[in-house]
Amino acid sequence: MRVLSGIKPSGELHIGNYFGAIKQLVEFINTTDDEVIVMIADLHAITVYQDPQYLKERIYELAALYFASGIDYNKAIVFVQSDNPDHPYLAWLFDTVTPYGWLTRMTQFKDKRQKLKNYGDIVSVGLFNYPVLMAADILIYDTDLVPVGEDQVQHVELTRDIAKRFNKLYGDTFKVPEYKINKTTARIMDLQVPTRKMSKSEESTLGCVFMLDPIDVIVQKFKKAVTDSGHEIKFDKQNKPGISNLMAILSAASGKSLKQIEEEYEGVSYARFKQDVAEAVVEVLRPIQRKAKEFLADPSQVDAILHEGAERARELSYPKLLEVLNKMGLYHHG
Numbered sequence: 533m534r535v536l537s538g539i540k541p542s543g544e545l546h547i548g549n550y551f552g553a554i555k556q557l558v559e560f561i562n563t564t565d566d567e568v569i570v571m572i573a574d575l576h577a578i579t580v581y582q583d584p585q586y587l588k589e590r591i592y593e594l595a596a597l598y599f600a601s602g603i604d605y606n607k608a609i610v611f612v613q614s615d616n617p618d619h620p621y622l623a624w625l626f627d628t629v630t631p632y633g634w635l636t637r638m639t640q641f642k643d644k645r646q647k648l649k650n651y652g653d654i655v656s657v658g659l660f661n662y663p664v665l666m667a668a669d670i671l672i673y674d675t676d677l678v679p680v681g682e683d684q685v686q687h688v689e690l691t692r693d694i695a696k697r698f699n700k701l702y703g704d705t706f707k708v709p710e711y712k713i714n715k716t717t718a719r720i721m722d723l724q725v726p727t728r729k730m731s732k733s734e735e736s737t738l739g740c741v742f743m744l745d746p747i748d749v750i751v752q753k754f755k756k757a758v759t760d761s762g763h764e765i766k767f768d769k770q771n772k773p774g775i776s777n778l779m780a781i782l783s784a785a786s787g788k789s790l791k792q793i794e795e796e797y798e799g800v801s802y803a804r805f806k807q808d809v810a811e812a813v814v815e816v817l818r819p820i821q822r823k824a825k826e827f828l829a830d831p832s833q834v835d836a837i838l839h840e841g842a843e844r845a846r847e848l849s850y851p852k853l854l855e856v857l858n859k860m861g862l863y864h865h866g
């Protein structure tokens with residue numbers, strides 16, 4: 533079975549990304565017999581403007597943090613989307629079989645368009661076309677399974693429709709993929725506003741712990757985390773969102789159950805508890821940071837891994853692209 537996972541390099545990674553996505557992907561790759569393709573979706577990132585220097589840094593950082601988190605890049609194929617031109621090529625071909633109306637129904641597009649309009653930014657054709665490129669990413673590898681967040685389900689459903697439509701028009705060519713919704717076992721909330729999920733925010737980053745934050749910054753962020761009235765360490769999302777979030781983080785970082793934590797911290801002060809949460813997170817991040825910094829200090833090593841990944845990816849995608857060109861009656865030599 534072939535599994536494809538795509539990640540957008542559009543922001544700095546935080547512990548929500550780590551406990552909610554990266555850790556699970558690493559565990560999956562390291563325990564499965566399936567063939568796993570991990571794509572850094574930079575062509576999707578630029579559907580809203582990215583500063584070129586910032587984007588390039590994010591791509592390296594994403595790769596370094598994933599490798600440092602334990603992704604076995606000899607086993608999985610890890611590459612950058614823009615390093616395989618077969619994707620945007622197939623996306624163009626798919627553009628010609630995708631009804632305009634299908635794309636106007638995409639809720640992510642509608643949401644993002646509204647946000648951009650509110651900021652007075654342009655809404656690019658690329659943003660509209662985003663799901664067609666995603667269909668190309670998936671279908672070009674005859675992918676069986678796509679693990680996605682809830683927000684991407686509609687795009688995979690569109691991908692299935694595009695595959696079926698192409699197959700009907702030009703003969704059986706593409707596998708119709710399944711998707712699996714990532715379970716959100718660890719939904720990490722903002723340390724300052726624990727009713728909102730942790731996310732890279734423009735105004736304040738005090739509530740967001742980035743994977744590459746210096747250790748003393750991480751400790752400070754936990755020290756300043758908002759808690760709740762009372763003084764009990766008890767899991768109660770409704771009435772104690774701050775403490776419950778810190779407990780969830782401690783649980784994700786230490787492997788201890790919420791019940792265990794409640795018992796262990798009976799009678800312990802909030803201040804002391806927060807210190808322990810910080811320590812547990814630091815313990816997880818310290819070795820990852822150390823390895824990530826080694827990768828970032830040696831970009832040629834990262835390049836070599838990504839280059840090898842792109843070559844392996846292209847060996848799979850190019851024959852498929854040729855098959856499609858043939859079926860559509862298009863010209864190519866060789």
Ligand code: ADP
Pocket residue numbers: 548549550551552553554681714718719720721729730731732
């Ligand atoms: P967002 O979901 O905020 O747009 P990304 O798209 O960069 O962030 O998320 C990448 C992955 O990290 C997704 O699988 C998403 O579910 C996960 N993730 C992001 N934020 C959190 C969070 N606060 N808690 C748990 N998982 C998260």
Ligand code: TRP
Pocket residue numbers: 536537538539540573576665666669670678679680684
């Ligand atoms: N659009 C996905 C996201 O924002 C990223 C992505 C691009 C992707 N191509 C993909 C995910 C192919 C799965 C398969 O998260």
